[in-house]
Structures are given as C-alpha cells and as structure tokens.
Amino acid sequence: MKQFFILFLLISVTIVTGYYLYENRREVPIEEVFPGKSWAKPIPSLPDLKGVGAPTAKNCGNCHTEIYEEWKLSTHANALSDVQFQSELAKSSSPKWICLNCHIPVQNQREMVTTALRGGNYFDPIEVPNPNFNPEMKEEAITCATCHVRVDKESHQSYVIGGSGGTSPPHPVQINREFLKNRCNDCHNETYTLNESLVCSFQTGTELKSTNTDKSCVSCHLPEVKRSFVKSSLHRPVRVAHKHGFIGGGVPKRFDLYKDQIRLGYKPGLVLSDFKWENEKILLQLQNQNANHHVTSGDPERFYRFVIEGIDQYGNVIYRNESKVGQEWEWSPKAKKISDLRIPNGETFKWELPSIPKSNLITKFRFQAIHVRLKDITSDYMIQSSNAVPETYRNKVKQIKEIYPHSSIVIESIYDVKSKSRKDTPLESLFKRNEKRRGE
Ligand code: HEC
Ligand code: HEC
Ligand code: HEC
Ligand code: HEC
Ligand code: HEC
Structure with a gap:
C-alpha cells in the first residue's frame, strides 16, 4: 500500500510539473494575450508600392517634397532617435517589442518579427528574423506609411490611403478620410496597465471627445495650407493641403x-x-x-x-x-x-x-x-x-x-x-x- 501511494504521488507530481512546464513554454498567440489592441502588432509587411518602390518616406519625398521636409522636422520622424526614448527602451523593465509597435510601427521597420509569447509572457517574446527588414525605413520611425499605406486583402498589393479624392497619382489610392482622422487615437488614446510599474496613460482622444466639438486632431495639428500636393515640376493644381509638422507642446526633440x-x-x-x-x-x-x-x-x-x-x-x-x-x-x-x-x-x-x-x-x-x-x-x-x-x-x-x-x-x-x-x-x-x- 505504501509503495502504491508513493508511485501515485510521483505520477501526480510529474503530471502537474509537466503541465506547468507546458503552459510556461507554450507559444501563446499575441492576440490571446492582448485581444483587440492595435499596438500589440505592427502593421503587416508592406510590399513595394506601384509607381513608388519601397514605401519609405524618402521615396514619397521624391514627389511630396514639402510634406516630406515638414515631416522630417516632426516628433514623429524622431520617435526612434529620441534620446529619452532610447534611454527608457534600454531599461530591463521595458518590453521592447511593445514599445516599438508604436514608435516604429510597420513590420518592414523591424529586424525581428514577434510571432508569439512564450507562456503568454510579454517579457518572453518568440522572435524570428524578418526577411523584409528595411533598415533605412526603421530610422524613419513614424513614417508616412504608418498612416497612409496598407496592403489590399485581395490583390495583396500596397495602396495609399488619401483624404482628398479627385487627384491623379501615379500610385494606387483609396480615399478614406475618416481612417486618417481616427488613426491618431490608436496611439494617442490608450490606457492600459501592463503591470504594477508599467502603465500607459494617454487620453488625448477621450479629452477631445468630451469637449463636444466637430474639430479633430487634424484641425489643429495638421493645419490647412493652399498648395500643390507635389513638387512644382509635376504641374499639379493648388489644393487644400495640410502641413505635416505635427507640432505639439513646443518642446522639440533637438x-x-x-x-x-x-x-x-x-x-x-x-x-x-x-x-x-x-x-x-x-x-x-x-x-x-x-x-x-x-x-x-x-x-x-x-x-x-x-x-x-x-x-x-x-x-x-x-x-x-x-x-x-x-x-x-x-x-x-x-x-x-x-x-x-x-x-x-x-x-x-x-x-x-x-x-x-x-x-x-x-x-x-x-x-x-x-x-x-x-x-x-x-x-x-x-x-x-x-x-x-x-x-x-x-x-x-x-x-x-x-x-x-x-x-x-x-x-x-x-x-x-x-x-x-x-x-x-x-x-x-x-x-x-x-x-x-x-x-x-
Ligand atoms: C512619383 C511621384 C510620387 C510618389 C513617389 C508618391 N506620390 Fe503620392 N501622389 C503623387 C501625385 C502626382 C498625386 C496627385 C496629386 C494631385 O493630383 O494633385 C499624389 C497623391 C497622393 C495623396 C493624396 C491622394 C488623395 O486624393 O487624397 C496621398 C495621400 C499620397 N499621394 C501619398 C503618398 C505616399 C504616402 C507616398 C509614399 C509611400 C507617395 N504618395 C509617393 C505622386 C507621388
Ligand atoms: C500605444 C502606443 C505606445 C506604446 C505601446 C508606447 N508608446 Fe511611447 N509614446 C506614445 C505616444 C503617443 C507618445 C507621445 C506622447 C506625448 O508627446 O505627450 C509617446 C512618447 C514617448 C516618449 C517621449 C516622452 C516625452 O515627453 O518626450 C518616451 C520616452 C516613450 N514614449 C517611451 C516608450 C517606451 C519605453 C515604451 C515601452 C515601454 C513606449 N513608449 C510604448 C505611444 C506609445
Ligand atoms: C503609430 C503611433 C502613432 C500614430 C498613429 C500617431 N502618433 Fe502622434 N506620436 C506618436 C509618438 C510615439 C509620439 C512621440 C514620439 C517621441 O516623443 O519620441 C508622437 C508625437 C506626436 C505629437 C508631438 C507632441 C510634442 O509635443 O512633440 C503630436 C502633435 C502628434 N503626435 C499628433 C498626432 C496626430 C494628429 C496623429 C494623427 C493624424 C498622430 N499623432 C498619430 C505616435 C503616434
Ligand atoms: C500620423 C499620420 C500621418 C503621417 C505620419 C503622415 N501623414 Fe500625410 N496625412 C495625414 C492626414 C490626417 C492627412 C489629411 C487628411 C485629410 O483630412 O484630408 C494627410 C494628408 C496627406 C496628403 C494629401 C495632401 C494634404 O496635404 O492634405 C499627402 C500627399 C500626404 N498626406 C503625404 C504624406 C507623406 C508623404 C508623409 C510622410 C513624409 C505623410 N503624409 C505622413 C496623416 C499622416
Ligand atoms: C483645437 C485645437 C486642438 C485639437 C482639436 C487637438 N489639439 Fe493637440 N494641442 C493643441 C495645442 C494648442 C497644443 C499645445 C498645448 C500646450 O502645451 O500649451 C496641443 C498639444 C498636443 C500634444 C502635446 C502635449 C501637450 O500637452 O502639449 C499632443 C501629443 C497632442 N496635442 C495631440 C493631439 C491629438 C492626438 C488630438 C486629437 C485626439 C489633438 N491633439 C487635438 C491643439 C489641439
């Protein structure tokens, strides 16, 4: 009877530790840990854009010269090189892959792709090298494609999201002004408690909503200006356009x-x-x-x-x-x-x-x-x-x-x-x- 009991105990311990080890090593999909969170994953890899090539800001800048030059001065363009960001990213308490999902948000910008989380632990991401990594695009941080480029689900081709319409670009375009307007909230309106010492608390979108206005982030942070969307040598009409400096509190990064x-x-x-x-x-x-x-x-x-x-x-x-x-x-x-x-x-x-x-x-x-x-x-x-x-x-x-x-x-x-x-x-x-x- 005694031996029997010991054997039983041994089997139970093996099963429990086995299960425990399995749960700890199990590759848990990211969406199981962070359901519905747009910052939990980067924007899926973007193939070259017809008429443009790689969807880098530099390439967009070949035609959208003024917009590119303004954007380069913005906090968005400096969101990776920001020394404060680099300092905080280096802390052992930072789950780096999550930080990067908002600060360099397109998969093409990532050396490694996070495929799952071991045991559901966000400090133990499973990462594989990214065959589509574009180092130049990485440095562009919150680049044009963050807001403007996506992959078409059917054709698997990249296209540009615009807000105006009636234009004739050399690249595919779909008009969705609401998408562009609401995109800001994905990053600027997030409250989430990751753990006791890591809390994300950005409520700018909710604050705006509570003022009952028809203004949007775009009304103030992308001020209107009358000009051609592209450099003058392309001979396009003057339209209502938007400055892309994304100026905020008046304390720039350099x-x-x-x-x-x-x-x-x-x-x-x-x-x-x-x-x-x-x-x-x-x-x-x-x-x-x-x-x-x-x-x-x-x-x-x-x-x-x-x-x-x-x-x-x-x-x-x-x-x-x-x-x-x-x-x-x-x-x-x-x-x-x-x-x-x-x-x-x-x-x-x-x-x-x-x-x-x-x-x-x-x-x-x-x-x-x-x-x-x-x-x-x-x-x-x-x-x-x-x-x-x-x-x-x-x-x-x-x-x-x-x-x-x-x-x-x-x-x-x-x-x-x-x-x-x-x-x-x-x-x-x-x-x-x-x-x-x-x-x-
Ligand atoms: C070879 C030149 C060229 C390149 C490169 C280029 N564009 Fe364009 N784009 C144009 C032209 C021309 C228009 C139309 C302008 C017009 O008709 O007033 C346009 C229009 C647009 C519009 C407005 C569409 C609308 O109707 O609202 C957006 C947004 C845009 N481009 C984004 C981009 C982005 C983002 C990139 C880089 C990924 C890019 N473009 C690269 C030439 C270019
Ligand atoms: C949900 C998207 C999101 C995630 C995830 C995120 N950030 Fe940010 N981060 C932002 C936004 C939006 C701002 C701009 C806020 C502002 O300017 O007031 C910002 C600004 C910053 C700044 C600059 C603050 C300043 O005042 O200059 C630092 C540093 C920073 N983040 C570090 C991190 C680190 C480290 C992580 C990971 C632990 C992280 N961020 C994750 C969206 C995010
Ligand atoms: C992919 C995430 C993301 C999206 C989308 C996004 N932002 Fe940001 N934004 C950031 C981050 C991160 C910073 C801060 C970077 C830093 O401080 O290093 C920032 C900074 C800013 C700042 C500068 C604040 C300052 O004082 O320097 C303004 C203004 C701003 N964003 C407005 C907008 C608007 C308007 C939109 C929508 C059209 C938008 N953002 C969309 C992530 C995002
Ligand atoms: C944080 C989001 C964001 C980023 C980054 C961004 N844009 Fe825009 N862009 C917008 C919004 C919002 C509009 C205005 C949409 C509207 O209301 O018509 C816009 C408008 C445009 C237009 C149409 C012309 C105009 O001025 O309204 C072009 C072209 C354009 N962007 C190109 C670019 C290029 C090129 C880059 C990178 C150098 C870039 N954008 C970066 C959000 C962004
Ligand atoms: C009516 C104009 C207006 C609207 C609408 C607006 N902002 Fe602002 N925003 C400002 C002004 C002005 C400042 C500078 C505040 C200051 O520091 O004195 C600012 C500052 C900021 C800052 C820097 C933080 C700070 O306290 O200075 C961020 C980030 C920002 N805005 C993002 C957004 C986002 C995202 C939206 C949309 C959800 C938005 N803003 C809507 C006018 C506006």
Whole structure:
C-alpha cells in the first residue's frame, strides 16, 4: 500500500510539473494575450508600392517634397532617435517589442518579427528574423506609411490611403478620410496597465471627445495650407493641403528644431487672460483657449511651471513664486496617479498672490509660463544609467543636458506697476531664447 501511494504521488507530481512546464513554454498567440489592441502588432509587411518602390518616406519625398521636409522636422520622424526614448527602451523593465509597435510601427521597420509569447509572457517574446527588414525605413520611425499605406486583402498589393479624392497619382489610392482622422487615437488614446510599474496613460482622444466639438486632431495639428500636393515640376493644381509638422507642446526633440516650430503651427494652448496688480494683490488667469484637450495632454510627465517675479528699479529680482499645473505620478513600487491639476479645454486657472513682501520696492512683475517635458532629476538618472543604452545612442544619452531640450518658455508678460499696463513678449523672441536655454 505504501509503495502504491508513493508511485501515485510521483505520477501526480510529474503530471502537474509537466503541465506547468507546458503552459510556461507554450507559444501563446499575441492576440490571446492582448485581444483587440492595435499596438500589440505592427502593421503587416508592406510590399513595394506601384509607381513608388519601397514605401519609405524618402521615396514619397521624391514627389511630396514639402510634406516630406515638414515631416522630417516632426516628433514623429524622431520617435526612434529620441534620446529619452532610447534611454527608457534600454531599461530591463521595458518590453521592447511593445514599445516599438508604436514608435516604429510597420513590420518592414523591424529586424525581428514577434510571432508569439512564450507562456503568454510579454517579457518572453518568440522572435524570428524578418526577411523584409528595411533598415533605412526603421530610422524613419513614424513614417508616412504608418498612416497612409496598407496592403489590399485581395490583390495583396500596397495602396495609399488619401483624404482628398479627385487627384491623379501615379500610385494606387483609396480615399478614406475618416481612417486618417481616427488613426491618431490608436496611439494617442490608450490606457492600459501592463503591470504594477508599467502603465500607459494617454487620453488625448477621450479629452477631445468630451469637449463636444466637430474639430479633430487634424484641425489643429495638421493645419490647412493652399498648395500643390507635389513638387512644382509635376504641374499639379493648388489644393487644400495640410502641413505635416505635427507640432505639439513646443518642446522639440533637438535644439535645431526650435526655429521651425512657429512656422509649422505652434501656439500655446493657454492664453494669459488676466494679469494685474491691484489692492496689494497679484491676480493671474490662464485659460485653455487653443487646445481641445487638457493642458497638458499626452505624456503624464509633462507639466507647466508658472513663475512670477517682482523686480526692483535696479533690475534685481526681489520676489519670486512658482506654481505647477500637470499630473503627479508615483512610479515605484507601484504606478499611481496622485493628483491631476491639468486645465481642461475652456477652463481657467486662477492664481492669486496676496501680501507680497517689500512690494513698495517692486516696479515690475515678470510672468513666465514654461512647458516642461523632462525634469532635471530624470535626465540625471538617465545619465547614471546610460551604460545600459546601445552604443549608437549611449554618448547622446550622456550628453542629454546639452543636446536635449527639457522645457520651453511659451508665454512671458511684463507688468509695469506705475503705468498699470502689461507687455507680452512675442513668441518669436521666446523661441530664439529657448534655442539657447538648457535644462528644466
Ligand atoms: C512619383 C511621384 C510620387 C510618389 C513617389 C508618391 N506620390 Fe503620392 N501622389 C503623387 C501625385 C502626382 C498625386 C496627385 C496629386 C494631385 O493630383 O494633385 C499624389 C497623391 C497622393 C495623396 C493624396 C491622394 C488623395 O486624393 O487624397 C496621398 C495621400 C499620397 N499621394 C501619398 C503618398 C505616399 C504616402 C507616398 C509614399 C509611400 C507617395 N504618395 C509617393 C505622386 C507621388
Ligand atoms: C500605444 C502606443 C505606445 C506604446 C505601446 C508606447 N508608446 Fe511611447 N509614446 C506614445 C505616444 C503617443 C507618445 C507621445 C506622447 C506625448 O508627446 O505627450 C509617446 C512618447 C514617448 C516618449 C517621449 C516622452 C516625452 O515627453 O518626450 C518616451 C520616452 C516613450 N514614449 C517611451 C516608450 C517606451 C519605453 C515604451 C515601452 C515601454 C513606449 N513608449 C510604448 C505611444 C506609445
Ligand atoms: C503609430 C503611433 C502613432 C500614430 C498613429 C500617431 N502618433 Fe502622434 N506620436 C506618436 C509618438 C510615439 C509620439 C512621440 C514620439 C517621441 O516623443 O519620441 C508622437 C508625437 C506626436 C505629437 C508631438 C507632441 C510634442 O509635443 O512633440 C503630436 C502633435 C502628434 N503626435 C499628433 C498626432 C496626430 C494628429 C496623429 C494623427 C493624424 C498622430 N499623432 C498619430 C505616435 C503616434
Ligand atoms: C500620423 C499620420 C500621418 C503621417 C505620419 C503622415 N501623414 Fe500625410 N496625412 C495625414 C492626414 C490626417 C492627412 C489629411 C487628411 C485629410 O483630412 O484630408 C494627410 C494628408 C496627406 C496628403 C494629401 C495632401 C494634404 O496635404 O492634405 C499627402 C500627399 C500626404 N498626406 C503625404 C504624406 C507623406 C508623404 C508623409 C510622410 C513624409 C505623410 N503624409 C505622413 C496623416 C499622416
Ligand atoms: C483645437 C485645437 C486642438 C485639437 C482639436 C487637438 N489639439 Fe493637440 N494641442 C493643441 C495645442 C494648442 C497644443 C499645445 C498645448 C500646450 O502645451 O500649451 C496641443 C498639444 C498636443 C500634444 C502635446 C502635449 C501637450 O500637452 O502639449 C499632443 C501629443 C497632442 N496635442 C495631440 C493631439 C491629438 C492626438 C488630438 C486629437 C485626439 C489633438 N491633439 C487635438 C491643439 C489641439
């Protein structure tokens, strides 16, 4: 009887561990782990496009010259070379293949194809080399094809998705303006908790919807311009076209990109709707007039810093106060939103400062609104952990303080106590200054 029992026990243990091992090694399809998630898989491999060749931005740029040049300056075109992205991608806590699905979203851009997840574990992807890998296209990050090229299910040929119609391109085209308009949400409107410390929290699409407007992301981030869709030597008519700079919060990815921000459509979401000094009190009001989503939106680490300074007749700053508008998150041990003071569309942030010390000596007040994308302590940390970053980007991460804009001054106004009037600094002068600023 005793032997029998031991044998029984042995068999059970074998079956249980066998099953456990099988489940752990089983190749689980990606859609079983992330059902219905567009970011769980790249866009299927795109064959050469008739009349164009490989569907690279560079090739599109042979004819769509102006669009290509604008796009090259965009955050989209820099979404892989972004040093902050490279630094975060190198963290052992990042499931790299998932990050790449939004930052280099077409299969042609991937050296390896993720076919399944071992045991359903997203840290254990099964990857095979991609025979259609195009290294040039990889560097293009969020390239034209992300939004504009797909494979036809029947003919298996690539075609271009357009929004206008009535054009005669040398490449196949299907018109689907709704698709192009809604495409933004696939990446900019995603809330997903992967694990305790990895939370994706982008709600720009939902914020826009809650403002009950007929505007779309395109209305503001691809401003209309009358011009030919292609270079002039192709002799095509002038039409309603769209600038492709995808300007956002006014903190570009490199210092040399500052000079094009305003030309490509930058304007702050906030307007300084009131600024005065009355009854020994400073009153400031900032209204979200220009963004049909919260300010700030997107990345939870973005925020606005408001600074007010009192200046005496000799130009010395003798008073200073600060306030912050943004989200506050705690990232470890568990990702958690602590507070959210962002300004929804149409709403106003009121800032009142009574009992200013030595106010009789103050001749001017200077107000600044600074959009911060990266804090100094975060870039300090990136430098410390830069040895984990692949060689191509390691030195860039080490030099992050010098080469990566952390913040921009986007509003400045000077209030003169005597004349009770204010003077706003033009945006152009601020952006010249931003090009030379460093740090938070
Ligand atoms: C050999 C030149 C050439 C190349 C290369 C080219 N296009 Fe075009 N494309 C055109 C012309 C010409 C038109 C039509 C312009 C017109 O009639 O006003 C056009 C039209 C378009 C339209 C608008 C269609 C509509 O009606 O809304 C889109 C979108 C477009 N192209 C995207 C692309 C993309 C993306 C690529 C690269 C994958 C690309 N094109 C490569 C020449 C080219
Ligand atoms: C669902 C699509 C999606 C996935 C998946 C994704 N990202 Fe992003 N990422 C975005 C979008 C959209 C932005 C732009 C947000 C903004 O500008 O505010 C962004 C911006 C960033 C930025 C720049 C932040 C800034 O303010 O400059 C970094 C760094 C980054 N992502 C890292 C990662 C890493 C690391 C992963 C994987 C763990 C990842 N992303 C996965 C969509 C995605
Ligand atoms: C495949 C995913 C994807 C799609 C689709 C997408 N974006 Fe993005 N977008 C990103 C990522 C990732 C970033 C940030 C890259 C970084 O910071 O390195 C970004 C950045 C931006 C920024 C710049 C923010 C800033 O302050 O620099 C704007 C504006 C923007 N996207 C608007 C749009 C609009 C409008 C659409 C739709 C027409 C769109 N995006 C579609 C992934 C996407
Ligand atoms: C993030 C998505 C996205 C990316 C990336 C993108 N476009 Fe577009 N594109 C759009 C949207 C949205 C429209 C406007 C559709 C509409 O409402 O008519 C558009 C319009 C166009 C048009 C029609 C003319 C016009 O200006 O309206 C052409 C041509 C075009 N894009 C070419 C390109 C090329 C070439 C690239 C790469 C250099 C590119 N696009 C990158 C989203 C994108
Ligand atoms: C009514 C115009 C408007 C519409 C509609 C709009 N945006 Fe914006 N967006 C802005 C302005 C203005 C800013 C600059 C806000 C700031 O930083 O002051 C901005 C900033 C951003 C940023 C950078 C984050 C930030 O806080 O600065 C991203 C990313 C972005 N928009 C994406 C989108 C997407 C995606 C949509 C559609 C779902 C969209 N926007 C719709 C005007 C608009």
